[in-house]
Amino acid sequence: MAARKGLTLTDVLITVVIALVFSIIYSIWGGVYTALQPFGLHLNELVYGMWFIAAVVAYLIIRKPGVAIIAEFAAASGETIVLLQFDVMLMLYGLIQGLACEIVFAIVRYKSTALMVAVLAGVAAALSTLPLDWYYGYLGHLETWNLVLMVGFRVLSGALIAGWLAHLLYRGLKETGVLKLVGSREANHSGEL
Amino acid sequence: MVINIKDLRLRFPEEEERLFAGLDIRIQEGEKVLLLGPSGSGKSTLLNIMGGLIPEVIDVPMKAETLKISDDGAYVFQDPDSQFTMPTVGEELGFVLENKGVEKAEMERRFPDVLKAVGLDVSLETGIQSLSGGMKQKLAIASALLQGSDTLYLDEPASMLDDGSARQVWDTVESIWKDRTVVIVEHRVDYIWDKVDRVILMDASGGIAGDGTPEDILTDHLDLLEGFGVWHPRSWDAAPVFERTETSEENLLKAEGMNIRRGKDDILKVEDLKIRKGEWVTIEGANGTGKTSLLLALMKLIPSAGDVYYRGKKIRKTKQIAGDVYPVFQNPELQFITNKVFDEVFINLEMHFDKTEAMRQTGKILERMGLSHVSHLHPLEISTGQKRRLSVATAFGGVPEIIMLDEPTFGLDQKHAFRLLEIFDGMTKSGTTIVMITHDEEIKKRYPSRRLLLDGGILKEKEGMTDVRVH
């Protein structure tokens, strides 16, 4: 029997559901983010990495092309549904951040679940939307020290939250045995019957 | 013959042992068959093979000498929350027909008939989320009918329902099963035992231990049924009997003028409720009468008007009462916090004993609950019945005065349900109070020292006893 290629219905379903769990977390996290904003010191950037965690966790679990983009886009749309706020910008950002992660995962050929890969994806996602922010938020017109602070915080947050924390969650999930349901299919067909 | 499987072999990738090693099974057209067996005997797996889900959808390596199956059969699964795709009744039924390429006009022509056939009187725009558990399962049956199959596979369709709804679902199944082949996996068998043509009894190692009419199985294989610990129509004949002890007059928990609301609706009023030391109290009432809400309100986990007292002290926050009064909720998974079955009990005991003693006692508790062999596993990894037992076990460590349980025997097989009842009896005798929500008529009849009933939005004493406030 041929193992099914590409994303199966179950793969997509699991990806989207993981994303929606995170979209609930994002929605709560939005409060933390906003509460940190008034200082203007970009402290909010320190928690920004939470917004790309869905892509990294979904990839670590399923490890197939497309999962990171779908997860991040679904999480962003999920936020729209949970908060009842349709925000094109949010979804566009989700798409770009998912794509950034996807590139990192493609480089390792969707095989590695190393911590370093997760961290790199987190950093890539953190940097990916800077060009858009530059135009939208006039970042070029910030005082230089302030801009450096912002980018630094963001990269740090991407590495820590979307990278390290995502990996921690992945390892925990593995212990629960639930990942046997999504495990790679080739491994299923070894051994005598 | 609808199904003919010969020399079936199957092994789950992560398991050492084969689940099936040379199983033969045949099912004739129009037969109504009940598959029965202890947990791990492979009933559901077999059902999935008969309908072609294994290996088409669920990729498990298997082979068989002969494999004639009915793979256009329709399924009804156990959990209403994970078998619907769409938000409304009409869209869900539509989904089934969309899959078959039926045009919209034809869909709308067929919906009313199928809803009528299952006795579901709701509009097509009704949100599935607003249906009760029983109605959801009827909708699942309606979807199965729309698939137009002559074979139905029912995988514990009533196991998550209360008695009343379960009976309704089985009546519905019976009303539509003429001219169809029906294969059922179910562990609560009282309603269907006499209705099926044939019972196939499977053993713990994936073999067939008995096969015959329901009467034959009951007369010839009663010892096997008892040995496997599965429920059967005569289960309660062998139920444990306890000596009733006098309960003390000491009041522990008291609620006065309690009023629980959900949104703008009053759901439950409790004039005056007293729980005394050493009592075994059941809380009864149909689905949606607020039994779980009462439990949450007593724990101050949801807001309510009125006062709760514990040993005469007014309780304002969960913190003040948690530990002395310990609730065990319905979803065991959500109560676990560690990554090992052992630790789940151990973290309670390490607060009271030194490490060696705590470990010794943890071992004893797990042993008593039949969980020793899984103590090294993750709490989310074990079977549903084991999870429920573990969630009850988390109550023992802290030695609370009152344990409040929300359907503790739900989904347990006979063996473990009886074991649990014995444990509860032992606890009440040593002075712990048991308050339990239950739907099980037999438990209500046999064990409690006092029965409370939620009916029409008020709490009452049951069985000739007067209103609660008299006490």
Next chain:
Amino acid sequence: MFGSIKKYETFADRSNPITKIFMAVILFITVVFIHNPNYLFHLSIIMMLAMIVLSGVKFRYLAALLCFILLIGFISSLYMIFYGEGTTTLYRLGIIHITEESFVRGIHIMMRGLVLSFFGATVIFTTRITDVFYSLMQQLKLKPKYAYSFMAAVRMVPIIASEYMALRQARKVRRALIDKKYVSGLKGFRTAVITLLSQSIRRAYRLGIAMEAKGFDDGPRTYYHKTSFSLSDVFLILLTAACIYTAIQLGQTAAPFASTDAR
């Protein structure tokens, strides 16, 4: 979905979700390229009026939403107001340095957010989620596999939310009997998220099987809801264009900001 708070329906309810999403993208691109705060000032007011009229939602709900959007918009512009470059100092306190330029720029960023939020709210109030996916499949040929996964998963959001509530309640009680270190901080967060994820993955897995058991495959199919483009879509496109045009015209005659370039 909003039946209880809606008073009436307009062509916005009848237009295709794809048109609305497309218009939202156009609007996003437009505001990124508008640097004149006067244009944006009028555009945000016009979009607010459009939301009030087209959403059909009772005014008291809109008023609450309005306050929320304004507050969030203002907060998110503070970084620029406080730390943006500029020469004409208005106020200085420690590292905070508000200049006329940074202030206008901050308000400009806030107005960008307002325009998008107002239009976004209009879309939300006039669109059924399932219709979005039905039209993505029918008009944009999105594979059913993705569309139905989304719709099925959306159904799970309330279930996940109620599981989260139950989990919190359970922890509140268990807390009393165990060392706090197990349920607080990162450890507590981690185990909570893992439990929710694991439950959801199991449910998604079972749902996938149930869907395939019901005969779902990724091939051609019929649709219970037919979606198409209509005159309503033309109205919506014209209206959006008119809003942008009017805002730019008004911005040239009635200019509340002295600056014409926020950069």
